Amino acid sequence: MSVFTKKDFVSDQDVRWCPGCGDYAILAQVQKILPELGVPRENFVFVSGIGCSSRFPYYVNTYGVHSIHGRAPAVATGIKMTRPELSVWIVTGDGDALSIGGNHLIHILRRNLDVNILLFNNRIYGLTKGQYSPTSEVGKLTKSTPQGSVDHPFDPIALALGAGASFVARSIDVETKHLQHVLKRAHAHRGAAFIEILQNCNVFNDGAFDALTDKASKSEHTVVLEHGKPLVFGADRTRGVRLRSDLRPEVVTLGTGVGEDELLVYDETNPMHAQIAASLQGPSFPTAIGVFTAVERTCYEDDAQRQVAEAQRRTPPDLQALLMRGDTWTIS
Amino acid sequence: MSVFTKKDFVSDQDVRWCPGCGDYAILAQVQKILPELGVPRENFVFVSGIGCSSRFPYYVNTYGVHSIHGRAPAVATGIKMTRPELSVWIVTGDGDALSIGGNHLIHILRRNLDVNILLFNNRIYGLTKGQYSPTSEVGKLTKSTPQGSVDHPFDPIALALGAGASFVARSIDVETKHLQHVLKRAHAHRGAAFIEILQNCNVFNDGAFDALTDKASKSEHTVVLEHGKPLVFGADRTRGVRLRSDLRPEVVTLGTGVGEDELLVYDETNPMHAQIAASLQGPSFPTAIGVFTAVERTCYEDDAQRQVAEAQRRTPPDLQALLMRGDTWTIS
């Protein structure tokens, strides 16, 4: 296998996102880690739906399918079932994955195909020029909601957990190192790896994640989940998340009679921890980023392939015999 | 308003379910409670998709729509948004609601329209004669899975919680009293009330819930969630559910050094309790029935109607003025 570099993963197509769009940063991180995964370039397939985010495959010089709105998980399922050796990546948006494509998303998660799902959550429909999305906050003023949106949004993490996902994570477009790390973890995970990537749409929803990305405020507004480590955050790492007796989280300040040992020590294999981390929501709580859940579960395509192999072992394929099955009679 | 009785809610159509089907019991309980709700009969609308369960509206003498496969929540949304005063009931199956209709289900839950959703979960596709469904257990042998199904099923309760549902409950076809109670609670809840009703399909998945319904075993295999009460179960009510320090539940026997005060006292407004109750799964745990979650949240149609009213207050509707808006010029 030849050694690839980032530029081998840059396609010859002009990138057509708006200048300043968060998608650029995500593209760069993906292109950066791909050569490091030990997978031959020709074995990568990027599958997307429709949306700004879903233009992604055009820009990555691997195999790719820019499919239809919401349906990338279905297409990816057929690819992965047919060719389990391929490394299949789904790129999707909050509209693509959670509005029209919500059902395919939850089904691929429950089936646990070994694919990586990157959901670019900009909390807006970018490509169609700025309608609110299922992740937009209540009261969002957009072209389609001039008096403010009234629907309670999905929390993509909670939804993925509810669907039984075996790997659930969150990162941020501009957190390049963190994003790379999470991408690699997703690749390493056997099973459906779901990553919500908070992404700034600087044209239609600029600054949606400013609190989490501004140098000044970000350490107060994010907490990084690390397996086996307590939930500590803050510029000087003096704040932490503790569980109350009613199982609800609370933010505490360390030192003021509160020790690190009272904080929740994160266990990414514990589903209750994932629920607690998912429930951390601003402004009173820092937003959690990192790996919420990573548990082992058999992959759909492995089991499906095993059945094929088993059937072949039990009954060697004989087409003529198949056609002749049952009662036959011969006219001569 | 005239006083209705159960038989006013029986339509003139022959019920066409298989003899012995669990659907009969559910129909009877619904017809029983409807007259008790204080709603004029003509204000009820039953909406369903396609499936054995979805034949339900034909048998209830109210307004009804037997729509298309998976789409009942969409149709119900239009009805409820247009006419919030109607009492709208969705009847659906595990295939209808969780396979083809999964997306509409999670969206109506997040939007929190004030409807009642009865999901008849028989863990099989009844109407199409017995293929496995998204709630069938792994390894299910059906016509379409002669070597056993390989997909990890959805837990409808967990999925509804992940979607942000404001009311989530479970009952059982043959638990007539319990079912009536849960149905009434659902009706009383303002917002989307989701009830999973475990239902026996005696033709294609007979006995799926035997452990939970057999006289002999049921008290060992079910625990009834009651707000403010500890999780006690068992024939002689000597067993209970306690939370371990790692937040995972465990079954304990009362008396043997364990007192009721150590058990989880159920709080239906606490999302963590709902998650714990949802995680109780056989054979090592009793299955929880009752109300998992009941929280207050504004209803989509209320907010939507409020915007209409607000707009009308702000700008009295003047059609001619609307047509004349913007630059106009007159040719004479």
Next chain:
Amino acid sequence: MPDSVSAAPKPIETRESVVIRFAGDSGDGMQVTGTQFTNATALAGNDLATLPDFPAEIRAPAGTLAGVSAFQLNFSSSDIFTPGDELDVLVAMNPAALRANLGDLRPGGLLVVDREGFTEHNLTKAGYETNPLENHSLAGYRVVPIDITRLTTAALKDLGLSARAVFRCRNFFSLGVMAWLYTRPTEPIENWIRHRFKGELVEANLRAFRAGLAFGENTELLPVAYQVQRAVIAPGTYRNITGNLATALGFVAAAQKAGRPLFLGSYPITPASDVLHELAALKQFDVHTFQAEDEIAGIGAALGAAFAGAIAITTTSGPGMNLKAETLGLALAIELPLVVTDIQRAGPSTGMPTKTEQADLLMAMYGRHGEAPVPILAAATPGDCFHMAFEAVRIAVKYMTPVVLLTDGYLANGSEPWPIPSVDQLADIPVRFRTDPTSFYPYLRDEETLARPWVIPGTPGLEHRVGGLEKDVLTGNVSYAPANHEQMVRLRARKIAGIAREVPPTEVFGPPDGELLLLGWGSTYGSIREATRQLQNEGLRVAHAHLRYLNPFPSDLGALLGRYRRVLVPEINLGQLVRLVRAEFLVPAVGFNKVQGRPFKVSEIAERARKLLRNERLEESAA
């Protein structure tokens, strides 16, 4: 004394053909009875055609009209094309079965009933106010009432079976009576019983069957037995096959001949589910079945599989076909091979799921936005489903295009004797994945077929992207250039139109020109063919052509239509093929339409044709 087969055998008369229907409650085992009678008949060397008729409900209440299940068989010493218009024999196991089916029994036909089933309770459920066995309303038929339940019980009495178990053997008693009456070979039926049942049920059903045979032999109600001579049938090895099974096998054979895995993405729906069931049980042939969350995911996964290099198919019926439209459009835009099978049922909307119809042809043609042409094939008979499924894969692969294959509920569940093809004689389906990176362009087309290359992931140096946006005519990169779009739209259309070059010339049954051409497609084949034969026998210059390629049409079709004074197009819809040929060839073809969820009777078509020809003569004499 049913056991002592005594006396001289009764006389045997010969019949050319017989139409028989077994009808009973859905719990009465009528499908089994019919199938076994059919197998025995096939082994007896008759030509035959069958028509099962299931109730719409899973388990309708016993004894009701909604619960009636029936199985019809036409067998003959000459060619048979349909299950028959009218019944010579009706076996009715209860009042509901009688009421639901009597209308199809010809005057003077033989009516066998289980007399004991005609209780007050059952009569009421069937909607009879008085017992038809007693009120002379059946005077026009040859009624043979038998106490089937009692006789079966007697035959099984020392087996210690429950009354319910005994009751469930009644169908084999009836089968025995009919097997005697038509001198069917009993061996295959008895063998099947031994194979199929376990424990005492083998003995029970054998006894019931033999009791039926003995009853026939002894009863005075049936003074003669009948025989139907062997038909002259092409040599070969045959089996009975339903359309759905043939469809499944056709796909397996095609994938095997292509040397590729077969991938089915599907969502259950009546009457298509059986193709999924069949294929799910054939994984040893490298068959991968995916029961998807809905029809969109079914076709989406199939398209993914095609991209990855499998022979990809999806199966559904009308309602699901709507949902596949968008992905079908993507498939034709990215030009990947994929077969979409629509096993039509009565619509619109949920319609009548268990009933047949041919009303999805125009949707197959036009049911997508934009200019979105796809080839359309349609099977004519149950066995033909095998060949058309195979052909659909061949075309899809050769032309890098999705193909729509149409069958219907009648073909799906109907069966016919099928000459089993020799695997060696099935043509290979060449699959050549491109692997050479020199001068590679994803949309560089084969000059003859206009197909683009099939390049699968895992091929080094050929990494490329496909998608639904309009593409540059060569590179496949996104292009909004106006002229490029027009070129692509026309190329896609030309590619499909070009398939006509290998559509076989239209076979004509009858004179190459004449007064009338009956033009059909799909499952009306048998009825039209038989009607044509009758008309020809009347000396009329009538021919029949049956289209298996609906898009593109065979290249000789226009000329062919022009050689007949009239073109009549019988369809189980309101006129769909007729619209296509009128628009294409400007011929004044007229439709003959029936939309009742069931096939044409031969007599209906023949009568309509006669009327048309009479009018023609009238017009001429008036002119």
Next chain:
Amino acid sequence: MPDSVSAAPKPIETRESVVIRFAGDSGDGMQVTGTQFTNATALAGNDLATLPDFPAEIRAPAGTLAGVSAFQLNFSSSDIFTPGDELDVLVAMNPAALRANLGDLRPGGLLVVDREGFTEHNLTKAGYETNPLENHSLAGYRVVPIDITRLTTAALKDLGLSARAVFRCRNFFSLGVMAWLYTRPTEPIENWIRHRFKGELVEANLRAFRAGLAFGENTELLPVAYQVQRAVIAPGTYRNITGNLATALGFVAAAQKAGRPLFLGSYPITPASDVLHELAALKQFDVHTFQAEDEIAGIGAALGAAFAGAIAITTTSGPGMNLKAETLGLALAIELPLVVTDIQRAGPSTGMPTKTEQADLLMAMYGRHGEAPVPILAAATPGDCFHMAFEAVRIAVKYMTPVVLLTDGYLANGSEPWPIPSVDQLADIPVRFRTDPTSFYPYLRDEETLARPWVIPGTPGLEHRVGGLEKDVLTGNVSYAPANHEQMVRLRARKIAGIAREVPPTEVFGPPDGELLLLGWGSTYGSIREATRQLQNEGLRVAHAHLRYLNPFPSDLGALLGRYRRVLVPEINLGQLVRLVRAEFLVPAVGFNKVQGRPFKVSEIAERARKLLRNERLEESAA
């Protein structure tokens, strides 16, 4: 000295009509410029037609061809039907705009460019190797290079604005130049600036605009100004309206005239989203908008709203239309009023979302399984969208049926002066919910229209169920009876066919018979009408008929087609209407097809018609 308007005014010449296009980077504000020029032109009393052309990308990189945005306007002292084939004037704000649009400028046309935009950097981005302003490649045009940026900056220098803010005022400078050149009234433009902008931006844009005016007045490059006389336009009050806005208003007006709430269930999609946006802002008219999770939920909710008694509509474009098929089938089976609007765009598949096409007609006709007829209407011009939306609601309610309304991207975003209807003169849409329980049957039909009664929940004593299974012809209860199904299939078809009784007679522009009929539908109206006029002026016996009712056809259409020797059907597709009329009337109509994501030029149609007529003469003389 831009401020001192000195010297004698320049001479003014008169033109009959002018086609002008403003082109620049998407950040250059060309849509605003065009719209303001249009408004001023409308107020000047000219007839006009416009064509905006957006880039496909949200924000393509500045200076690239992909980022070019343009707005075209044709204005005249006589009737105008199209935005014009060829440009008289092109304003190009940068090299990319020049390159993308120069091909449409007529030889000798006026080319205004911002000279400073032609930097090496920008030239490269546009793909120019040398500067066209310097290499004589523009010799065939009257080039007016202006230092727009410098002049704007100068005019705004003491306002303390950032360079970026100043740069964004350049479009008003260009507008000023053009307003001077064509003697447009400046008042409305200045008023608009005052209204639209805030703070110092009012002053900035006013100054830029006036600087442009002054520049025109003073520059030697523009020796004369032009005027275009008022057109003879029917009296009334006018506004400019785009098709999407007109569609939205048509629905609001219809719901108001029906006295019912308007319910829109929709999922955003280009180019349909604006209808959702418009309606979402009109809640005071009892408008309820539901942005659904997908197109299926959009139509599903609309159908629910119809059941509940609202005027229910759903809007989408091609890809979404596929997804609505199944619910549309349910709507016609349960017979509830519902309008489905398909604002067509270039397909197949994702295609070219921002480009126009007319290729969804056959999908509207046939894109559902089973026999599933619906009425189809199509708007001919932007303003006509209002009337057809209104009419669609009227028909839906009167006939209790879903209706498909077709418009397209060209109509959606294009605009035309629209005579504002008087609300009093819009007919009421009578809605009569049935409330009387005596002899109530859900499917008892009105004898004339065959419509079933509309009964809404909340009505005591009329509780009933509707669904997609086949229904008894009277009670609506589930029925599988064969004859009932046929009756229902034919009733549904007859109901829709019967609408023909109130389809207005086809208007013919030109002689009532003759050599050639140009038959069109939808947004080709203007091009065909103008081409017809030209051909008529050449003395040819050519007429134009334009269909706004595609299903059922007007009852006079067959006879009409028969009165012309030839029928030519120009369509922005591969021939869809032409297939329908050929099939229906067996007329040898031929198609003229262009599928480039943009409208026909008048000259293309005229030329094709001439050729056809020449061939006809040739054939005749050869005969």
